[in-house]
Amino acid sequence: MELGRIGREINIGFIGLGFRGQPELELICQMEDIRIVALCDVYTDRLQQGGEIVKKAKCYLPQLTQNWHEVISHKDIEAVIIMTGWQSHITIAIEAMKCGKAVGLEVGGASSIKECWDLVRTSESTGKPCMMLENCCYGKEEMTLLSMIRQGIFGELVHVQGGYQHDLRYEIGMGDINRHYRQDNFLRRNGELYPTHELGPIAKYLNLNRGNRMLSLVSMASKARGQSAWLKKNRPDSPLVNAHFAQGDIVSTLIKCAGGETILLTHDCTLPRPYSRGGRVQGTKGIWQEDNRGIYIEGMSPGSGDSGMHKWESDSAYMEKYMHPLWQEYERFGMRGGHDGMDYLVLRAFFESLQEGKPMPIDVYDTASWMAITCLSEQSIAMGSMSVAVPDFTNGRWTLPREKNDTIFALD
C-alpha cells in the first residue's frame, strides 16, 4: 500500500448514509482518485445530507436515489460501498456483484449460513471481489501485534481473545426506534452480534483461511438486564421500557481452530463499562493483554528466570519498536479520518487493490467466515450452548500453501 498515491480514478456508488455512512463518505470525498457517482439511502433527510457532503468537498452533486437497485445497475459505477444495516447489506452486496460491481462492505454479522455461501458463490461466479471494510484489521495496535506475531515474539500462538465491549445502552435506548438496526437486533436476537472488530485482526494473527481455519464454536449468553434497567432509570416514558430484550448482556464465544488454537470473543454492550476490545495474545514465549497494557515475553521481561517472579511490563516500548511498516509510513504521511486513522487505511486498501487489479487483503472468504460467527453463535445459544461446526467457505483451499492458492490472500 502506498499512501498519498493518486491512482486511476474509480467511480463509486455509496449506499447507506446513517451514523456510519456519513463520516465514511466525508473521508472518501478527500480522495482525489475517487468519483462519487451516486448516493442512496431510504431516508430523504440523510440523502440530502449526503449530497451536501459531496457538493461541499467535490463541487459536484452526485445522483441521489432511495432505490439501491439504481446504484448497483448504474453503468458508470465500478464499485459500491455498502453501509446499510445488518439485515440488508449482504443482499445488496450479492446483487451488486451480479451487476458487475466490486463491493466494499461495512462490518456486521450474518443471519444465516446460506447468505454467507451466497456471498462467496456470487463472488466466485462473477469474478467480482467483496471486501469487508473491517477497520480494526488496520488498527495501529492490531497491525503492530501482527508484526510481532510474524516475527515470532510470542512463539507459537496458542490462545487469542478479543471483545466488543462498548456501552451502547444510550444508542440502543434512543427514541427513534425505526431507524436503528442495532435496536431491532438486540430486541429479538441473542448471540455474538458484532464479532469482527476483534475477530478480523485475530484471523490475521492466526492465518485463518490460509493454512488454518475455524472448526467449531460454542456460545453462552447471560441474562439480559442492562438495557431494561437503563431504560427504567433514564427513559421511563420510552415505548421500550417494558420491552423484552432477547440479547444477553454478556455473550461469550469459544472458537476452536484447525491449528489447535482457541479464540475467546466477548460481546458486552448493555452494561456500564469503559470501552475495551479486551485483547489478549498468548503463545509459547509470552503474553500481551490490552486491559493492563501489559506484556510478558520470556527472556526479555523482568523475572523471566523464576516462575513466581514473572512481571508485567508496559507494552509501550514494544509497540514503538515493532510498529508495522505501514503505520510508520502512515504517521509520517499524517493520519486522517475516524477511528484513529483505521477507516482511511481500510478504504485505501480496498480502492488501491481495485486500481492495481490485486486481490483484496480481506477477501470474500474472510468476509463470509467472520460474518458467519454471528448466526452460528445464535444457533449454539438457542441449542443450550451446543457445539456447532464452522463451514469451510474455501472448500478446502485453506489447506494449500499460499503460493499455490490464487484466490485466498490476506492482509500483508
Place this chain on the structure above:
Amino acid sequence: MELGRIGREINIGFIGLGFRGQPELELICQMEDIRIVALCDVYTDRLQQGGEIVKKAKCYLPQLTQNWHEVISHKDIEAVIIMTGWQSHITIAIEAMKCGKAVGLEVGGASSIKECWDLVRTSESTGKPCMMLENCCYGKEEMTLLSMIRQGIFGELVHVQGGYQHDLRYEIGMGDINRHYRQDNFLRRNGELYPTHELGPIAKYLNLNRGNRMLSLVSMASKARGQSAWLKKNRPDSPLVNAHFAQGDIVSTLIKCAGGETILLTHDCTLPRPYSRGGRVQGTKGIWQEDNRGIYIEGMSPGSGDSGMHKWESDSAYMEKYMHPLWQEYERFGMRGGHDGMDYLVLRAFFESLQEGKPMPIDVYDTASWMAITCLSEQSIAMGSMSVAVPDFTNGRWTLPREKNDTIFALD
C-alpha cells in the same frame, strides 16, 4: 468468626505432608486449641519432616504413620485435615467421615461425578461435615468484593470471571516424577483441572447452592505446547522431554447459572505469564477487573454521564472503603500464615465451626459441586465442547429460602 479466641481443644490427624501440607501444618501448630495427634504420609522423609515441625512448635511428637487408615480410625481424633494429591483425597475424606471424623479437605478437582455424590451421601448419612479448605474464599480482595456485591454496588450480577493463571512449567517439569500429582494429571487429563481458587469466591458472590446453582457448562482446550517447549529448552535430558502432555495450555470453561448469570473460568498453567486469578465482576451498575486493578461504577466513576467517556478508576479506594469486617478485624489482629493470610482464616473457620457445632461455611454441597467442574469439563472437551449438565447435589434444597434450609449455608 472471632480471631484470637481459644476454643475447646480439638484433636486432629493430618494426612499429606507435601509442598502444601507442611506449611499448613506449621500454621496449625501455632494454634493453641488444636492438638495434632497423628501425621501421615506415604514418604518417610516427609513424615519425619512433619514430626519435626510439630515437635519444634508443640514440644510433643505425634504418632507417625504411612497408613492413613490408622489416622482416620484413631479413637482420639475428632477431625482430619487431608492434604494428599487429587487422586486420593476424596477417597480418604469419605472413609474418614465413615469413621466419624469431620473433614477439612485441601482443594482439587474430582475425577468422577460419582465420587462427588459419594462425598455428599457419606456426609449426609454420617452427619459429619466436609469442608473444602478453599483459602481464596477468605482472600482480602475476594471478601471485599463479596461485601460490595452484597451491598449492591454492582447492581444485579450478570457475569463473573476468574482463572488459575499460574506458570507451573518449572514445577510440572521437575525431575521427581513420582511424587508430583500435578504432573500425572497434566500428562493424561485435559480439562479445568484446578477450578476452585476462582470458583469458590464466585460461588459465594452468586449465592450458588442457596437460591442459585450451576446448570451446565462447556469447556474448550487449546493445543498443548507450552510444557514440551519448556522441557526441550530447559530440561533437554528429562525423561519427559518427548512425552505427550494431554492438558491443553489454555482451558476455557463457560458455566450457566439458574439465575441467568454466566461464569468464565480460565486454566492457564503451562505458558509463560505473570500470576493472575483474572477476576472480573460485572453487574447492571458496574464492573471490576483484576488485571488493571480497575473499577467503573455508574454514577460514581468518571464519565458516568456519557457512554463514550466512561473511565476506569483504580480500585484501591473501593477496596479500602468496603473492606469486609472480618478483614478489618484480621488486620488489627495481625495477619499470619501463607497466601497473604488466607490460609489461616480458612483453617480457623473450619476449626471454629467444629468447636461451636455450627455448619461449615463451605459445606459438602459446595465442595462437591466445585470439584465436579473438573470432571464435567473433561467430559465436555472429550466430546468436542459439548454442553454438559451440572448435577444438583442438594437435590433441590438450593431452591429453598435460607431460613428454611437447615443444611445449606455459605460464607457469611
